[in-house]
Amino acid sequence: MELVGSQYKIRLTSKFGEVSEVRNFRPHTGIDLGLSEGTELKSITPGVVERLTPENTPLGNGIIIRGDDGNAYVYGHLKEIHVSPGQRIEFGEFIGLSGNTGTSTTGPHLHFAVQTPNGEFIDPAPLADTLADLTGDKGFLDGVKTFFENGQVDQYDKGDNVVLDYLGKKVGEGLIYIWDWFVVSLPDIVGYSTILAGVVIILGSMVKRGGAIKVLLAYAAFLILALCILIY
Incomplete structure (x- = not known):
């Protein structure tokens, strides 16, 4: 178990390729990140929502986003999904809340996987820090930085402060x-x-x-x- 993310320190609970009884001894196709239920999740890539998976599947409530780079980005075991198939998604856009759904989950966490256009799953570990930094509410100081860097001072009247x-x-x-x-x-x-x-x-x-x-x-x-x- 290790921590990832420079800001949120999320627990990496299962690595890519890991074999366990929970998955019928099949190699893990992604990574698992320990998260409390209801944690905000944001897209790690711009792309289009290709499809959603239902709660009564091993992946549970899942989102598959086809990134602009051609890869499919998989988010599994969500509590709530806030996107629809065919919807255009931008980097960092809110997509849903983490949860504990599915027939193969043993506790609240996020299953994250990356699949190439030819159907091969690749190790998403290099993306773990970015994924972790996009997860959850932004802290106050981070919000202040974004606020002034984007020149949003004049947006107070619009309710976007x-x-x-x-x-x-x-x-x-x-x-x-x-x-x-x-x-x-x-x-x-x-x-x-x-x-x-x-x-x-x-x-x-x-x-x-x-x-x-x-x-x-x-x-x-x-x-x-x-x-x-x-x-x-």
């Missing part, structure tokens, strides 16, 4: 995480705040007349808000 879209997505996910944590932790927060309020009331009564009333009112407002959130 890669950087702000990515940043907005991550900020939204962060806010949802914080809110979920707050709701789950709210009973504990109320408990500790009750103790704190009691201490402040005692200190307020000792220092300044009427100070305890202000703390009580503030705590009552917080308690009502907390109960509303929990009930909702």
Whole structure:
């Protein structure tokens, strides 16, 4: 098992030509890359979608793209396919999501193979790094680089701003995480705040007349808000 891809570090779980019981001891026609289900896959070549394979086959939900170089590029065991036969595909274009479909799969992964025009399968290992770098969401810094290199600053109004879209997505996910944590932790927060309020009331009564009333009112407002959130 080894890692491939300078950016995403994907596990190479099965090499070309490897013989195993899973494939009835037939040489592996491609390579397997360990991926979580739902990982974005992009085309490694410009070409045309030649055909798709159904879920109940050894390859599972598969895509075969006939590249402009004449070779067929095979993607197998997908969870979702987002292209159609006859569709023109460009390099790096989104084609589907990785999965665990098919009659010969033993876990979530991508089977990738390259077949020459004469029907011979060749080792796709030299393409592994490029394939890995095209797999999954682009990181924020990579998005920033692409954004400015392509001169996309003026595309914000068109909704094509890669950087702000990515940043907005991550900020939204962060806010949802914080809110979920707050709701789950709210009973504990109320408990500790009750103790704190009691201490402040005692200190307020000792220092300044009427100070305890202000703390009580503030705590009552917080308690009502907390109960509303929990009930909702």
